[in-house]
Amino acid sequence: MDPLLSLLSHTGYISGERLCESLGITRAAVWKRVEKLREEGYDINSAGKRGYRLVPRPDSLLPGYLAMDLSTQWAGRGDIFYKPDMTSTNTVLKAMAYQGAARGSLAVCELQTEGKGRLGRRWEAALGENLLHSLLLCPAMPTEKAQLCTLAAATAMAGAVEETVLGLSVGIKWPNDLLIGGKKCAGILSEISADMDGIRFVVMGVGVNVNQRHFGGELEDKATSLWLEQGKLAGSGDMPGQDARELPPIDRRALLCAYLSRMEKAVEAIENQGLQGILPEYLRRSVTLGARVRVTGIQGEFLGRAEALDETGALWVTDEQGERRRVLSGDVSVRGERAYA
Template identity: 35%
Template sequence: MNNRILELLEQQQGEGYLSGELLSQELRISRTAIWKQIKKLESAGYQIEASRRLGYRLVGRPSKLTPQSLALKLQEMNVSMISGIRLFDEVDSTQNIAHRLAEDGAPEGTLVIAEQQTNGRGRMGRKWVSPAGKGIWMSFVLRPGMPIHFAPQLTLLTAVALCRALRAAAQPLDIGIKWPNDLLIGGKKISGILLESTAEEERLRYVIAGVGISVNLTADDYPPELLDIATSLRIQLGKPLDRSEIIAGFFAQFQQLYAIYQREGFSPIQMLWEALSVTLHKPTRLFIDGAETIATPIGLSEQGALLARKDDGTVVPLFSAEQLLPAGDNRS
């Protein structure tokens, strides 16, 4: 059904709108059913302009990623860390696929990308809005071979690489990092990072780094309740961006920082993270040891914990984002 509607819209393209009545007669279904099928096409990344008086017209098609175009962009930016690319039209979660590949022995740098996720997830199992053809939904395999307690540092490294890449791709947007794994513009989330690790004898066997970036989503792609807290690069810039360039830019930054990290340790990453943070030096409501308190985040520890100074001068390390209470939280 969707294919037939798309075929009719494409035939009409350049000649104006195709009325809902004509579509209904051609397909022998109700106008309500036509509207539902149009919504399915939009969720697949097609841009369809609707007019109550005139009907529908096709104004844009989804911009699909291809392994060839992505490999070319990676080569142009001298990215050598990617050992293989697995690109899917639709998956439940790129994290799940990357985990299975890693268990089967996939090498470091194996990259999984999907045009759409039906069950994309963030931290604590939270769902992630990931419509077709509009964002970057990817996971990649790391095999750092280090003690498990270093895993949080890799999350912070990934955040720095992503923030630097997005700032370069989406100038002049002021993009910052909210500890530990979100990127924000003006307080609204544009990207999330999820690192999941598997260890053996206290050492990391592998790490799956998941990155979701809201690149070309429009306001219509978000549930109404998320519009106050989430946004996209397209909404903020007023124009779409090339997803292949953003992916390649991110891995160029990650490759450089990962090499520095393996050579010099966490200290250089720590300084970069603190310079890009939107969390530091602002009095914040915290939930520590079962009680709420006010403290000011002042930096990172060597382990990657967020250090917060309480009113009495004591400094406490925070290891979970759930310890930072959002505005309006009535927890006591």
């Protein structure tokens, strides 16, 4: 982060004299750098002898504002790269990782031009409405357990959503989808770099439909957003005095900070305890385990019942012939009210 921005991210005013001393530059140079930050979108107030202050801006995902709200030790504390639009946050962060970015680094944007989902699918998101980011992990675990990072991210984001938007109930569809009322509200894409010694890094990409108000075409029956679901709570009377149409946008930065805090703890839990570190939380939210499923992948397509997870995070499914199959990847659809979703 810009050293000046780092100093301003602390609460309250900081004098020009102190900024000069800390940065080793003149007052004129401080003023020029403040102006540059203002051009980048930061709201910086100047007040005579009191100095400069970074004015909070709810929902802004700029690194300086994010740093003000973080309560983590390492998640979000590495390099933070923000740009309004990117090809994809995973692509950008992976390049940063190969160039030596530290654990906990982030790539965040408002719009992805080449957003990626699992199995080569595209991830579509409207400009400035949703939360699109990737977090760099360096987990101390063998390569075969890398799937646990995805499960950890799912539990962390599910908890963060419920913390940010009170009243919502979030389910997890193995391995990487978050659902509310049977509709997808978030997806996770992890990309791993490993060698003979184990995992080098994991790029954990998460996209959350936060404030999107419309889904067209086939997505209308399959996708939802936190804002839409919050509106349903208001419309049902669970939020007295609130008109669903007048609800303000949900603060994406608050959601991201809640996720980073929970993800930090979840990663440390799986490093120390393996699957058991997150299993109770995962089981509580799983919509897959115990359900009838359709599995599509390199093993072909088959129907069965999802029975359990093994210590690597793989899914065990008993097919219709009674054979137990270990599913490491692929598309797992859960039998619900609308056939398999």
